[in-house]
Amino acid sequence: MNPGTDLPVLVIGAGPIGLAAAAHLTDRGLDALVLEAGPAAATSVREWGHVRLFSTWAELVDPAAEKLLAPTGWTRPDPAAYPAGADWVGQYLQPLADALGDKVRYGARVTGVARAGRDRAVDSGREEQPFTVHVRHADGREERITAAAVIDASGTWNTPAPAGSDGLPALGEHAHADRVSYRIPDLGDPAVRARYAGRRTAVVGSGASAFTALAALADLAEAEPGTHAVWILRRGITGSTFGGGTADQLPARGALGLAAKAAVENGRATALTGFRIAAVEQEGGRLTLVSEDGHRAEDLDEVIVLTGLRPDLTFLSELRLGLDERLQAPIALAPLIDPNQHSCGTVYPHGVAELSHPEQDVHLVGMKSYGRAPTFLAMTGYEQVRSVAAHLAGDHDAARRVELTLPETGVCGGAGLYDQPDTQDAGGCCAAPAVTAVPVVIGLTVPDREAPAADGCC
Incomplete structure (x- = not known):
């Protein structure tokens, strides 16, 4: 960042990483x-x-944020407890935003970022120009804000991946949108509970979010007869399908996979493997999923698609970003998180060196920095922004220093997560098998069902 500027560093997104x-x-x-x-x-x-996170409070509070909160009388929650998302918001994130005061503006959607007076193609004087950030407010008013640097922490939540195995929506997916969801259902909400109770629901995906949905539907099946989940996997079930289990250094993350495993073992879910969705059809008022090879998963009432998330890069189109062509993550970061190359959830701690782009002073951080790669931890994002802030302040020694040790998943091996390009998967590798219904899977001990459930990001 050019020294001596009085322009702000603009941060996109007031989520955990943006506020940090x-x-x-x-x-x-x-x-x-x-x-x-x-x-x-x-x-x-x-x-x-x-949804309960699989990280404890000790891993969810950023040190600089805690320093900012301390004068407000904020009390740090029990470091060993596992909060739900609502707890994270109410006990930490909203108080942090309040402590930042007028540094945070709401109802302000960024619609574009560029160099002032320079489109993407122009070289002349580019790096001397500040950034112009185009904003549309909730009341329809438009604004242009000038900034010295841009940190994009907008995440990937609003761009879920579709059900189609080729990365595009399956035929009929949009036509049946009223019965297709891309979120873990909140079965504590009576209206949502009624939607799934006593019905057959397909859960598409094999990451932490899919595990959580399967476990929730299994619990619902205990109280509501006729409730059943059909678990759609693009590959087969192997020893690593359910994650690291008791070997995971984040115990609650390991427990997620074991809870999903229990749902299959006790018959509340049926796993359908080697099923790559090509179409969603309706027959007699019920849905059918059709695979690329013509197999059919029939008599479904609902479909929950949890095949991952993607970055929205449209409003950054006038910036020169250096992104990996497959993962849409920064080029230097991509090899560290590439599921085609390794099956470890551990990512080497990284900072500004891996997050920089040809466009100087632009940094994608948090889940957005991972592009299409899975398994992001909040503590990873906190380390990212610590390093980026040090760099922007001119403290390059601190920016290069690593101040984080990440926990391992317990699922590590020499082969990649995705020997085939299946971004829904979260562990292991195998050749694409024939479509198989799997009523029982034998293996690890299932933990107490009170173990925390979580989304795939924290």
Whole structure:
């Protein structure tokens, strides 16, 4: 960042990582401005507030944020407890946004970012120009904000991947949108509970979100006869399908896979493997999923698609980003998180060096920095923004320093997660098998069902 500028560092998104970025910038004496499209802090987290995280409070509070909160009388929650998304918002994220005061603006959607007076093709004087950020407010008013640097922490929540195995929506997926969901259902909501109770629901995906949905539907089946889940997997079931189990250094993350495994073992879910969805059809008022090879999963009432998330890069189209062509993650970061190359959930701690782009002073952080790669941890994002803020403040030694040790998943091996390009998967590898219904899977001990459930990000 050009020294001596009086322009703010603009942060896109007032979620966990965006707010942490603002806290680190403030701690460094830099002026931060956070733009949040929603009406309150952590709008996306609020949408999955019913889901319990698999990280403890000790791993969910950023050090610079805690320093900012301390003078407000904030009390740190029990570090060993596992919060739900709503707890994270109410006990930490909204208080942090409140502590940042007028540095956070709500109802402000970023629609474009560019160099002032320079489109993407222009070289002349480019790096000397500040950024111009185009904003549309909730009341329809448009604004242009000038910034010295841009940190995009807008996440990927609003761009879920579709059911189609080729990365595009399956035929009929949009036509039956009223019965296709892309979120973990909140079965504590009576209306949502009624939607799935006593019905057959397909759960598409094999990551932490799919595990959580399967476990929730299995619990519902205990109280509501006729409730059943059909688990759609593009590959076969192997020893690593259910994650690291008791070997995972984040115990609650390991418990997620074991809870899904229990749902299959006790007959409340049926696993249908080697099923690559090509179409969603309706027959006699019920849905049918059709695979690429013509197999059919019939008599379904609902479909929950949890095949991953993607970054929205449209509003960054006038910036020169260096992104991996497959993962849409920064080029230097992609090899560390590429599921085609390794099956470990551990990512080497990284910072500004891996997050930089040809466009100077632009950084994608948080889940957005992972592009299409899975298994992001909040503590990874906190380390990212610590390093980026140090860099923008001119403290390059601190920016290069690694101040984080990440826990391992217990699912590690020499082969990649995705020997085939299946971005829904979260562990192991195998050749594409024939379509198989799997009523029972034998293996690890299932933990107590009170173990925390979680989304795939924290």
